Amino acid sequence: MRRNRYPKELKEQLIQEAMEVGNATQVARRHGIDPKRLYYWIRESQHKGFQEAPAEAKQIAPYVPSAQEFKRLESENIALKKLLGEKTLEIQILQDLIKKKNPSYRKN
Known part of the structure; x- marks a missing residue:
């Protein structure tokens, strides 16, 4: 059986933060998770009817x-x-x- 590594509350918090910031890659890197995982959670939340992700959430953070x-x-x-x-x-x-x-x- 697969173990759930990230609690649902953390996922929802990160999804919400990505929506507010408008840059999922930046949020994922800030919290030390793979950006692809956060994108997956965002898509998953959209399918479940949580909230709509803006197009800006998929922008890649500029390198500084x-x-x-x-x-x-x-x-x-x-x-x-x-x-x-x-x-x-x-x-x-x-x-x-x-x-x-x-x-x-x-x-x-």
Whole structure:
């Protein structure tokens, strides 16, 4: 026999909170449960006639990086831009060398 892991009161509370907030994913993550489980409970409650779930309840919460992660991503972005610039310059130099060695070379 299957054990009911979440009490009915908790399910109803989370469903209600998801309706009020309008973002079921955010509510599920805040309470440490799988968002798919909360969506299932919302659908189940609709079939049982509890309440109608708004379309906003299925929106995915936007990702907001922490300050430390943001700085890391920013420095990585700067390093990658620098590397791209160096590689672009290297390609240009090599193409100029090819033109000097082989005058019949034409870039399309």
